[in-house]
Amino acid sequence: MNVPDQPENPVLHVVVCATPRARVIGEFVELAAERGWTPCVVATPEAMKFVDSEALGELTGYPVRHKYKNPDEPDVLPPPDAIPVCPASFNTINKWAAGISDTLALGLITEAIGMGIPLVAAPAVNSAQAAHPAFERNIDELRGAGVKVLYGPGVWEPAAPRSGGAPFAWELALDALDEFRAASAG
Template sequence: MSAAGVGTNGPYRNSERHGVLHVVACGSPLAGHVGRLVELAQREGWEVCVITTPDGAKFVDRPALARQTGHPVRSRYKNPGDPDVLPPADAMIVCPATVNTVNKWAVGITDTLALGLLVEAQGRGVPIVAVPFTNAAMAVHPAFRDSLTRLAAWGVHVVFGDHVVPLHPPGTGERNLHAFPWGAGLAALRDRRCPVTPAA
């Protein structure tokens, strides 16, 4: 990275570079605004790569994010023999994390690239923060609550609760996007409160 704070893979507004941050965006209207998280992370010196779930890909502007990060946005596993196009993660933030992805992740399902990277990252001891975004009705489902508890017990820092990420009634998510605290996941990484213990 140059002294001006511009690396080979996009702009950095902080002269201190933290490493590579993988931002995983799941299938929610909130994913359409994930560029805000990218910008905040870059200001802190992270080199950011964006990965989406297949449903998350429906909401994001892939060309705009590629320009912003200097990396292609990936959503599917690569074909056999294809090179990896993203550098490995030094940390990961799943934001927005949907009920579907959280529940699959908690039982080790890897049927999407995002889930495969998350499960592998846990095994490598990569710090991971999960920031769920869902409505108040889905948030109380026992399976979702159990999944959050399991992930937290395994060392994932779960940023969730009305005091941090306000819940909303079903059908009102798009009207509440403005209130989402994009910096909450980064704050957890900044405080280094999210060590991941490799699975036995």
């Protein structure tokens, strides 16, 4: 299998889910690059409706991936050193915790748990979704598997449905990723 050369800086596979916050994922990508990461974007199929894949490709230097490649095709993204799931949708959180791997994005993050790749999840849900009994249970499940889930009092809390939401501070996810990087270097 052909794998692209590993860049000088550590690589992020930024997994983007279908939430309104996905429209501005370029901001996160730019901030990650400023902090010394090489960001690549992997979108869920539904997130492709929200992102400008051409602009993100120009920004990162890598195509936005959203589906599995054919087995005989080379990988177009370098292997990740860490994976932020940012924004993480209600659907993705619940499927991920259940081990469902029916998209490229879910396949990468379910496998990353077993590979020991650092994972940070930044849920982007509303208060009605967060009230579903499966959501808290699945947040706990992911945390138990070693995923740093940036959710809860004092971190980030959901807003009411259709209220415009409480935007997630990209810096929180980047700070968590930087902590992983510092721990692996030291």
